[in-house]
Amino acid sequence: MADNRKLDGIHFMLPTPFDANSDVDLDSFVRLMDAAKSANCTGVVTLGVMGEAHRLTDAERGPIIDTVVANAGDDLTVTVGASAESGRALASRVKDAQSAGATAVMIAPAKMTKPNPPATFAYYAAAQEVTSIPLVVQDLPDVTGVHLDPAFIGKLHAELPEAKYLKLEDPPTPQKITRVVEATGGSMGIFGGLGGAFLFEELSRGAIGTMTGFAYPEALVAIHRYMANGNIEKARSIFYKWLPLIRYENSAGIGLAIRKEIMKRRGFIDTADIRPPSPPIDDSTRAELDDLMNALDLDVSNL
Numbered sequence: 001m002a003d004n005r006k007l008d009g010i011h012f013m014l015p016t017p018f019d020a021n022s023d024v025d026l027d028s029f030v031r032l033m034d035a036a037k038s039a040n041c042t043g044v045v046t047l048g049v050m051g052e053a054h055r056l057t058d059a060e061r062g063p064i065i066d067t068v069v070a071n072a073g074d075d076l077t078v079t080v081g082a083s084a085e086s087g088r089a090l091a092s093r094v095k096d097a098q099s100a101g102a103t104a105v106m107i108a109p110a111k112m113t114k115p116n117p118p119a120t121f122a123y124y125a126a127a128q129e130v131t132s133i134p135l136v137v138q139d140l141p142d143v144t145g146v147h148l149d150p151a152f153i154g155k156l157h158a159e160l161p162e163a164k165y166l167k168l169e170d171p172p173t174p175q176k177i178t179r180v181v182e183a184t185g186g187s188m189g190i191f192g193g194l195g196g197a198f199l200f201e202e203l204s205r206g207a208i209g210t211m212t213g214f215a216y217p218e219a220l221v222a223i224h225r226y227m228a229n230g231n232i233e234k235a236r237s238i239f240y241k242w243l244p245l246i247r248y249e250n251s252a253g254i255g256l257a258i259r260k261e262i263m264k265r266r267g268f269i270d271t272a273d274i275r276p277p278s279p280p281i282d283d284s285t286r287a288e289l290d291d292l293m294n295a296l297d298l299d300v301s302n303l
Contacts, residue, residue, distance in 0.1 A: 007077060007104070007134075007165065007189060009042030010220045013213030015260055016051045016064065017269040024060050026067045028269040033071040035268050039217040039300075042209065043077030044068060045106060049143055050213050050256050053081050055275040062096070069101040077103035079136055079211070085110050087126030094127045105131065106167060106211070108138035109146035117152050121159075128160040136165040136191070136211075139176075150176065154183035167211050169193040174201040181206045195250035196220050200239040203227045214246060215262035222303035238303065241296075248292055257281045258289060265293075 017028035036044050046068045047053040072078045080097035082105040084090040139148045156163045192202035192210040219242045226235035249258050260272040
């Protein structure tokens with residue numbers, strides 16, 4: 001069973017690549033896994049929100065999980081998004097991920113018209129009942145509409161043995177990290193997200209890493225490595241150097257399309273296609289991205 005030391009680090013959030021017919025492209029998944037290994041990531045996350053899990057059929061999930069687990073080997077941990085809209089569906093997805101060999105499962109709250117803590121706790125308890133691998137509680141209120149108070153997160157961590165990790169995406173994230181650390185006594189492993197936009201501050205506040213899909217994971221790995229080694233100035237300089245691209249890639253509404261475009265340029269995936277109704281980027285956005293990438297030093301060999 002993975003502990004904080006094993007999961008500590010940068011987890012590459014995998015997009016779901018599609019071919020020209022909008023079918024899942026498993027060959028590109030293999031290249032994405034190779035990219036995560038080359039970047040020295042701790043692990044990968046698949047079937048998250050930015051993996052377009054909500055736009056995949058149930059039949060498409062299994063082959064994706066199997067491909068990712070098979071290509072992770074001993075080099076990468078695999079966290080599988082298992083979020084659902086009921087405790088029963090959640091338990092089924094958790095069991096599927098666990099049976100396939102996942103290291104952990106990531107779970108966002110179920111959407112509710114009137115969210116309430118008892119119902120949300122029961123939802124996570126349904127996952128606890130069937131799992132023997134860690135749960136990563138995903139705090140993503142912009143998508144779920146459910147706000148997880150630090151005290152409630154502390155309750156999940158204290159009462160559900162496998163609720164060992166939190167993926168915190170409720171801005172401002174640095175300030176909430178401090179409150180969650182206080183609520184859990186520092187025993188819950190906290191990951192950032194949101195494209196890495198506050199990675200430096202999150203690590204400074206006590207995060208153990210991040211789970212995000214920034215198209216240059218090498219930069220995030222370097223930031224984490226220097227922070228862990230106590231070289232704060234070097235970590236800060238790398239963060240500020242890459243922040244313009246992190247910011248642009250994280251554009252609201254079209255961030256995934258931009259991210260896939262960069263990954264296509266890096267040879268990780270064959271197309272930058274996303275499934276409708278998410279919009280593709282237009283020519284002006286593509287030109288802005290060209291200008292930004294031409295202006296930056298994107299050499300990752302000296303990180």
